[in-house]
Amino acid sequence: MMAHVLLWGNAYAEIERDGAGRIVALWPLLPDRTQVYRNMQTLQLEYLTVLPDGRQIILPAFQVLHIPGLGFNGIVGHSPIRMAREAVGLALATEEFGARFFGNGAQLNGVLEHPGKLGDTAHKNLRESFDEKYSGLSQSHRVMILEEGMKYNRIGIPPEDAQFLQTRKFQIAEIARLYRVPLHMLQDLERATNNNIEHQSLEFVVHSLRPWLVRWEQAILSKLLTPQEQDIYFAEFLVDGLLRGDIKSRYDAYAVGRQNGWLSADDIREMENMNPLPDGKGKIYLVNGNMVPTDQAGQQTQTGQQTQTG
Structure with a gap:
């Protein structure tokens, strides 16, 4: 489904429920065969999809899990590939050009000029002989021998002049930006x-x-x-594994907040996707210095003053 939304701009899945209304399965729907429209009588969204066997079915909104991409109507997203088709097309064109260029390793982007007129048989034999000797990667950089006053005239633009490599690198970055x-x-x-x-x-x-x-x-x-x-459950993706490279910076920041009294143990554990401490012990805030609970800081100060007076 993530591939669907990245390529087509939308991901759909039919929600299958049992007799008690509990979800038992999600069935991905093809985004190129699914359309979203609003029923003007009920004002509710409905999904028209075509099944692999050709049948069309209409699903209500509550029966479809829909992940939209960037869009303008708040309902469906646009395909990033379609929106950037020129950039993708240029990348495909340069890739095809490179494949053809290296496939014809002799770099024979030119014409053979013969002083006379060749018949069909001679023309065919000349082409086959030339391809056999000079075409392909294994035949590249060979010395070309021409007979009967023939001349080879090269045409086209060399890849270095057309900045072929720079174009390919730029298109990689261009698509990565999408x-x-x-x-x-x-x-x-x-x-x-x-x-x-x-x-x-x-x-x-x-x-x-x-x-x-x-x-x-x-x-x-x-x-x-x-x-x-x-009220009981929630969905959350844990990306801690991707952030562990900077774990020292996170722990240093937690230590500063904990020591200065504006982060509790439960606050830190929540940010680390950990359960709170039992019996509410993690809700206690500390003050810098003696590291005592804030609700006892005043009591200890008064106790200290009474001891000095005595």
Whole structure:
């Protein structure tokens, strides 16, 4: 379904329930065969989908899990590939050009000029002989021998003049921008260093993954949990494994908040996706200095003054 939403802009899945209304399965629907429209009589959204056997069915909104991408009407998202079709098309064109160029390894982007007139048989024999000797990667860079006053005239633009390699690299970055993927994750380490890769990885989690995870969490909460279940359960993607590279910075920040009294143990455990401490012990805030609970700080001060007076 994530591939559907990244390529088509929408992901759909039919929600199957048993007789008691409990969800038992999710059946992905093909995004190119599913349409969303509003029933003007009920004002509710409905989903028209075509099954693999050709049958058309209409599903109500509560029976479909829908993950939309970027859109303008609040209902469906647009396909990133369709919106950036020019950039994708240029990348495919350069890839095909490179394949054809290296496939014809002799670089014979030219014409053979013969002083006379060749018949059909001679023309066919000349082409077959030329392809056999000079076409293909294994025949590249061979010395060309021409007879009967023939001349070879090269045409076209060499790849270095057309900046072929630079174009391919730029198109990789252009498509990566569609999905906010750092180039070092695509094995492009030209501008990567040991210092910035870690921060770029964190930015990928925060700015690239997190928006999609929020969409999934919201859709799961609204479509897969009943109002009663929403009071007990929630959906959350844990990305701690992707953030562990910066765990020292997180723990240093927690220590500052804990020692200065504006973070409790339960606050920190919640941010680390851990359960609170039992019996409310994690709700106690500490003050810097003696590290005593805030509700006992005044009592200890008064006790200390009475001891000095005595």
